[in-house]
Amino acid sequence: MHGWSRRRAVKRVKPGTGRELKPFRWWQPFSRSLYSVVLGRDDGRQAVYVVDVPHRRRFFANDGKGTADLYLGGRHQAESKLPAAFPISGGVIEVAESPFGLKRCHYVTAGGQEYPLIPEHTSAEGRRAHLARTHPALSRAISVTSVILLVISVLLLIPQLIEVAFTLPPVAPSFGTFVSPISLPAWLNSVIGIGAGLASIERALRLRHNRFLDTIG
Known part of the structure; x- marks a missing residue:
């Protein structure tokens, strides 16, 4: 986050209730x-911070934005709408969502160093991280395939969007019409759209996000 956006996010943080962190259940992977992140304290002990993001909340929010909860030592410390910036000792934890999951969950030190938090091992993000550690070649192949699917989706989508734009009343009289050189059947457009969606979900599991590919694709 830039300085001004971080300051705005910090203002949205509300005090926690002290409730206990609920365990992750097998039916909650998506x-x-x-x-979580484990940080050292001045007294030599360790502080365990956990960020909990229930994605269902965004679907019931009037503004379509989700929320994040911060836990310290298993107790609710703070909550905030997303994007969130939780001030903690030695820095801040930044959390931001994308249409397909999270695109950021990092601990940023006062000096500017960034460290991604560690996902719960039984979550979808944790299982994707486990795959990357145990089968790096397969993981890289999946990552490359995700990018290729998104690039193909964008390249096919842009001409069709331009064609639609040229049919709008303010545009057509001034610039005429534009016919996309790419015309795909509806079923193929659907298949490409589904593939792009799955690719964006896979990238969200790794906290990867490109403003162009993962938004347009």
């Missing part, structure tokens, strides 16, 4: 994201 409905909940759970990340």
Whole structure:
């Protein structure tokens, strides 16, 4: 986050209730994201921070934005709408969502160093991280395939969007019409759209996000 956006996010943080962190359940791999970071304290002990993001909340929010909860030592410390910036000792934890999950969950030190939080091992993000550690070649192949699917989706989508734009009343009289050189059947457009959606979900599991590919694709 830039300085001004971080300051705005910090103002949205509300005090926690002290409630206990609920364990991650097997049926929550795509409905909940759970990340943690262990930091040293001045007294030599360790502080365990956990970020809990229930994705269902965004669907019931009037503004379409989700929320994140911060836990310290298993107790609710703070909550905020997303994007969130939780001030903690030595820095801030930044959390931001994308249409397909999270695109950021990092601990940023006062000096500017960034460290991604560790996903819960039984979550979808945790299983994707486990695949990357145990089968790096397969993981890289999946990552490359995701990018290729998104690039193809964008290249096919842009001419069709331009054609639609040229049919709008303010545009057509001034610039005429434009016929897309790419015309795909509806079923193929659907298949490409589904593939792009799955690719964006896969990238969200790794906290990867490109403003162009993962938004347009």
